[in-house]
Amino acid sequence: MIEARNLHKRFGRVTAVEDVSFTAEDGVITGLLGPNGAGKTTTMRMLYTLVRPDRGTALVDGVDVVRRPEEARRGLGVLPDARGLYPRLTAREHARYFGELHGLSGAALDKRVDELIDLLDMKDIADRRTEGFSQGERVKVALARALVHGPRNVLLDEPTNGLDVMSTRAVRTLLRRLKAEGRCVVFSSHVMQEVAALCDRIVVVAHGKVVADGTPDALRASTGKDSLEEAFVATIGSDQGLMQ
Numbered sequence: 313m314i315e316a317r318n319l320h321k322r323f324g325r326v327t328a329v330e331d332v333s334f335t336a337e338d339g340v341i342t343g344l345l346g347p348n349g350a351g352k353t354t355t356m357r358m359l360y361t362l363v364r365p366d367r368g369t370a371l372v373d374g375v376d377v378v379r380r381p382e383e384a385r386r387g388l389g390v391l392p393d394a395r396g397l398y399p400r401l402t403a404r405e406h407a408r409y410f411g412e413l414h415g416l417s418g419a420a421l422d423k424r425v426d427e428l429i430d431l432l433d434m435k436d437i438a439d440r441r442t443e444g445f446s447q448g449e450r451v452k453v454a455l456a457r458a459l460v461h462g463p464r465n466v467l468l469d470e471p472t473n474g475l476d477v478m479s480t481r482a483v484r485t486l487l488r489r490l491k492a493e494g495r496c497v498v499f500s501s502h503v504m505q506e507v508a509a510l511c512d513r514i515v516v517v518a519h520g521k522v523v524a525d526g527t528p529d530a531l532r533a534s535t536g537k538d539s540l541e542e543a544f545v546a547t548i549g550s551d552q553g554l555m556q
């Protein structure tokens with residue numbers, strides 16, 4: 313479970329996150345939806361200990377990410393916005409390396425890496441260096457790296473950005489599988505259709521604040537709109553940045 317409580321973050325004169333609170337439960341896919349610049353990436357970065365909040369608290373399975381960052385990180389799998397691969401390592405070596413950092417080794421690590429290569433349909437690229445990989449191939453490697461230690465909580469920043477239809481479907485299948493395994497899955501997106509297709513729960517962020525939080529049905533009911541698209545536009549007050 314991941315909890316964000318009154319998170320705030322400023323960068324100089326820019327307030328990136330003004331007041332973000334939500335709870336992402338286990339076995340649920342929670343979507344952080346908002347237009348460009350809403351504060352989604354900054355929120356994610358605070359949750360995965362890359363950026364320190366100015367105020368507020370974030371907990372991963374009850375562990376405070378500021379006070380006990382290493383312990384919090386052990387319970388997290390993260391797909392950051394900058395995928396940041398090592399060009400000289402192969403896809404398989406990436407997954408192995410991060411597995412080793414998490415204390416895996418030997419046959420157990422080999423088996424886990426093979427499983428992920430299979431699951432992410434990466435057999436053709438597994439033993440190529442990542443230099444020159446396409447956007448979709450890079451996301452797959454970054455996902456394998458994020459999931460190699462079987463984390464209970466998974467944070468993904470715009471996981472389907474730049475992916476074609478087949479790769480998007482593969483990522484959706486993977487997220488549903490993580491949910492079925494009882495993991496806590498949080499992903500951010502500015503694409504409403506993406507969130508609508510996957511999420512049990514939607515946290516809408518605009519101008520650094522949570523402006524709506526609930527199931528897709530609850531969001532429709534609270535805005536009195538029939539379609540999710542109209543409900544989002546009503547919640548945010550504009551359709552800017554929400555369309556693909």
Ligand SMILES: Nc1ncnc2c1ncn2[C@@H]1O[C@H](COP(=O)(O)OP(=O)(O)OP(=O)(O)O)[C@@H](O)[C@H]1O
Binds near residue numbers: 346355
């Ligand atoms: N390191 C930083 N220094 C200065 N300003 C920043 C920094 N990081 C984020 N910001 C600003 O904070 C605001 C929120 O940015 P953030 O990246 O969190 O938004 P986002 O919702 O993820 O947007 P997008 O969908 O475009 O990725 C933006 O105005 C951005 O320019």
